[in-house]
Amino acid sequence: MARLSFREQMLRAREDAILAAVNRLLAEKGFDLMTVDEVAAEVGIAKASLYKHFTSKEELAAAAMIRVLDRALAFLDERQARADVGPLEQLQAVVRWTMEVQLAGEMPSLPAQNSSLRQALLANRDYMDRLVEVSERLGRWIAEAQASGLIDPALPAEVVLYTLFARACDPVLSLLKAGGQYSDDEIIRHLLATCFHGLCGGPRKPAAA
Amino acid sequence: MARLSFREQMLRAREDAILAAVNRLLAEKGFDLMTVDEVAAEVGIAKASLYKHFTSKEELAAAAMIRVLDRALAFLDERQARADVGPLEQLQAVVRWTMEVQLAGEMPSLPAQNSSLRQALLANRDYMDRLVEVSERLGRWIAEAQASGLIDPALPAEVVLYTLFARACDPVLSLLKAGGQYSDDEIIRHLLATCFHGLCGGPRKPAAA
DNA sequence: GTCTATATTCGGATAGAC
């Protein structure tokens, strides 16, 4: 039993190393430009060995994205444990977290509408279940925030949810990061401001009347 | 002379048909997933004939994107002719226009950071000149709007500019469009609201104090 | 379950006739 468990641990460790590499490459180049050869090279094993763990490139990417969703769910767990935080602050904390993941180069970009990956993800129950779970938890905060007017009640909740997902891989962040003239904190501050208060800059100026 | 001019016209017409097809395919699938075979099939000519007009897939895509920028510049010309419109309204009109182009399925998505297309575009003077021109014109409106406080002066102009570009190919729009439960007008209205006033919904509620 | 070597498919690009 102990030996089996040990082997199992080794297996898990290797697979996690694989998924970490896939995750990084997905963030850097996206699914289409990432090659299985690169993944194998980065992990330091032969390509054929990869295919013993995962049966296709799509499954490889799906496993990495499931891992990201699991991290997101763990983060949501943490936040939900705090009862003293309002729904708007929770949503802002989530967006901040996604930006930190982006800055760390660990946020895979959304698959294009036609990608073979998209098909695979839609058919992957493990992935879809987690995506639905994340959406439902965010949906509860969105509903609360809209009920109290902290989030614009005129916006359909769907629009708010999609916007949060989209900001999790907003190209503005990588453009600013590539420009190199702002610190990570400044980037996050500006993007949080535009996400929640818009380019016009909402309620911070209390209208000099 | 007349015959030469006629031939020239035919050539232009064919090339424009090619670019229209490329533009549509770029919007639908992106550069990586678009194949030259598809383009040829859609135009109804042989692939080899395409390569008489354009020497590579990258050049083909670049020509299509230059065409988009030319349309944008023409739109900016129109707007600048109106002297009675404030800078914020001009920027909102621009964003609205980009969303209409997106809804028409004619807005190519931003090339990924590592795409071979990105390299080609950066080296393409015709493309870069137009991109700089668009940026400078938008930059003037942004500066004016920030000077009068209509756009948040705390945001670096660069952040505002990048955000406008990013909203021109925001995946939120295609998600809402795919959902099918909102009219094009509603989609544009909600996205304009989140872009300029944020999820919290800025100055429309005059703070019931 | 890891390796080397290879099969196979696909897509960008070209040759050469007309």
Add this chain to the structure above:
DNA sequence: GTCTATCCGAATATAGAC
């Protein structure tokens, strides 16, 4: 300048030895 036919490299996936 358009076509048909083809080349060639790249990338996914697999065979088969150890």
